[in-house]
Amino acid sequence: MNLSAAAHPGFLSPTGVEITFVLIGLATLGAALLTVTTRQLVHAALWLVVALGGLAVEYLLLTAEFIAWVQVLIYVGSVVVLLLFGLMLTKAPIGRSADADSENRLVALGVAAAAAAALVWVVVDAFRTTWINLHGAVQGSSRATGESLFRHWVLPFEALSVLLLAALVGAIVLSRRDTGSPADTATPADTATPADTADVPAPAAGKEHT
Amino acid sequence: MHLAYPAVLAVLLFCVGLYGVLARRNAILVLMSVELMLNAVNLNLVAFDVWLRDTLHAGQALTLFTITIAAAEIGLGLAIVLLVFRHRGSSDIDRLTGLAEPHGPEVPHGPDATDARPAPAADDEKAEATA
Known part of the structure; x- marks a missing residue:
């Protein structure tokens, strides 16, 4: 693209990078929406992987390659694994759970929609003619x-x-696990485990029936 | 590339995360939504860094710092959620009302006994506490 076209680029003649960015952005946004709306908790974590991976591709398109690989390593690699471990350790129900959303969902939807409308209006109004020059030295x-x-x-x-x-x-x-005296720090961790796991499954089993 | 594309995508991701934080009930799903909001901020930082051609690379350095802080936050948050689950038997943030203002019939909130056994609903908890 020459300089005269780069000075006033239009939205109706997108470059290939822009088309790719918008397509991957739509996929990322869809995955994020599924993350916050799905009723299956493990699926939410897996859709989060898709959203974060899509963002890594967006960083690559913005020529920030180091950030992209750090995103893949830390977010997709460790944060999602930590979240899945958390879901397992809190005995999250496998499959569809009816009470994944709280009662104030409509209020949350209103707040989010209002914030989105206001911010999109402001951002589009502010940066309508701003152009990122992706050519030249790689910034990232x-x-x-x-x-x-x-x-x-x-x-x-x-x-x-x-x-x-x-x-x-x-x-x-x-x-x-042990919050007692520091004199016996080694043994209660072993002896407390069956006792604690014995009284925890009772509420979880009761929760699954409801 | 127009700067509007990454900026609008970041705004929409942030609002999706905002909806998730407000609407979700499980604490781990709330943490996932917080991650989405942090990622929206990261996308903004990277886009503006590439636009401004910053010689200090401030946007990308701050992005790395945000990613690190998010990793620390998710570790501590999961530890807290596991602790709450171990004490209360549930990770639903709607039921963690021990610090709420009391209104209506008083519900005794002890850390043991009554709260370790989760009631099916909040009004059931109130009913059996007043009974």
Whole structure:
């Protein structure tokens, strides 16, 4: 595309990148809608995989390749697996569950629709003529991202590692079963497991009947 | 590429996540919706970074930071949800009303005994608490 066409590009003559972006964006949006509306909890996690993978492809189309692979690694690889583990550990019902949505669904729909209408109006009005030039040097290559990250953003990067450590320690502390004296830390974890699992399935079994 | 395409997609994803946070009942589904909202923000950051050709790559660095913080958030959130499930026997956030303002007949909210056994519905819980 030459410069005179890039100065005032129209919406009626989309480039190939734009067509691909819109198609994958529609797939991503559909997967996100299914994530928040499906009544099967495990399917919601699997549709979330589709939505996050579609977003990774969008990052690739925006020439942010390092972000795209980090998205695939962290979101699709670990966050969804964590969510599936959470669904299993909270004994989520397999199959259709009638009470996946709460009673204030219509209010939520109204709030979301109003927010979407207002934000789409503002964003389209603001960026109607703005054009991203995707040609030239790749903005998000691994080399560029790494150089900027370790040259200009070293201090936030290290602070973030401390935050991750704190989150790790916090998750371990929250997940510990024994809350008694610290003298017997080793044995109650083994003995408490059958007792705790013995009294937990009773409400879950009652929940499945309702 | 028009900047409007990624911006509108990010807005719509954010609103889908907003609907999920408000309408879902299971706490893990709420966490999934929060992930959708964070991803919408990430898409905005990347698009504006590519548009502005930032020499510091601030948008992409912030995207990496957001992804890391989201990973920490999902770990801590799942730990909290598992703890709540272990104490209350349910991960429905509509039933976690221990900090709500009391109105109507008073419902005693102890951390043990009555709340460890989930009632089928909230009014059933009130009924058996007042009985």
